[in-house]
Amino acid sequence: MIFSILVNEGPYQHQASDTAFNFAKTVLSKGHTIFRVFFYHDGVNNGTRLTTPPQDDRNVIAKWTKLAQDSELDMVVCVAAAQRRGIVDEGEAKRNGKDATNLAPGFRISGLGQLIEAGIQSDRIVTFGD
Numbered sequence: 001m002i003f004s005i006l007v008n009e010g011p012y013q014h015q016a017s018d019t020a021f022n023f024a025k026t027v028l029s030k031g032h033t034i035f036r037v038f039f040y041h042d043g044v045n046n047g048t049r050l051t052t053p054p055q056d057d058r059n060v061i062a063k064w065t066k067l068a069q070d071s072e073l074d075m076v077v078c079v080a081a082a083q084r085r086g087i088v089d090e091g092e093a094k095r096n097g098k099d100a101t102n103l104a105p106g107f108r109i110s111g112l113g114q115l116i117e118a119g120i121q122s123d124r125i126v127t128f129g130d
Contacts, residue, residue, distance in 0.1 A: 003027050004118035005037045009129030010045035011060035012053070016129030017046050021063055023126060028071050036074045036118040037064075039107070040081055043129060047077040048087050049104035061104050068106030075107045076114045 005024055009016035024034055039046050051061050068075050077087060082103075088096065089103040103109060119125055 001124065002033045002035050002122045004035045004122040004125045006115065006118075006125055006127040007037065007039045007043035007046060007129060008041045008127065010042040011051065013042060013045075014129055017043065017060050017064075018058070020126075020128035021060065021067065023128070024067060024073070034071070034073055035122045036076060036114065037068075038076050038078070038115045038118055040078045040115070041129070042081075042085070044077045044081045044085055044087055047075070047082070047104050047107040048102050050102045065104055065106040073106070076110045077103065077107050078115075079109050079111050082109055 005020050007017055007020045011017045024037065027034055046061060046064055048061065053059050064075065067073060079092070082088065083092065083096070087103060088098050088101050089109050090101055092109055093099070093101045
C-alpha cells in the first residue's frame with residue numbers, strides 16, 4: 001500500500017509529530033511505501049534545523065531527518081506556512097531578501113500542489129494533528 005502523511009502540528013507543541021514519525025517507521029517496516037510526508041500549518045516547524053532540544057529530550061527534527069535519509073523519503077514543507085513561521089531554504093531566502101537559511105536536511109520547500117499530488121498517487125493520506 002502507498003501512504004502519504006500530513007503533519008499539521010509542530011514537534012514540541014503536540015504529540016502529532018511523534019505519532020506521525022512512529023507511524024511512518026511502522027509503515028516502512030511492514031513493507032509499505034510512503035509517497036510523501038507533507039508538513040503544513042505549525043507542522044512546518046518540524047523542518048527547522050535551528051531547534052536544539054536539551055540533551056535529555058527527544059530531537060524530533062533529527063529523527064525525521066534520519067528517517068528521510070535512511071528511507072529516501074520525500075519530505076515537503078508548505079512554502080506559505082513556512083514563510084509565515086520564518087522557515088526558509090536558499091531559494092526562499094534569496095527571493096525574500098533574507099540573510100540566512102534554516103531548513104533542516106532531508107526537507108524541501110514546495111507548494112500545496114505537492115499535497116494534491118500525494119493524494120492522487122497514494123492509496124491513503126493519514127493526517128496527524130488538527
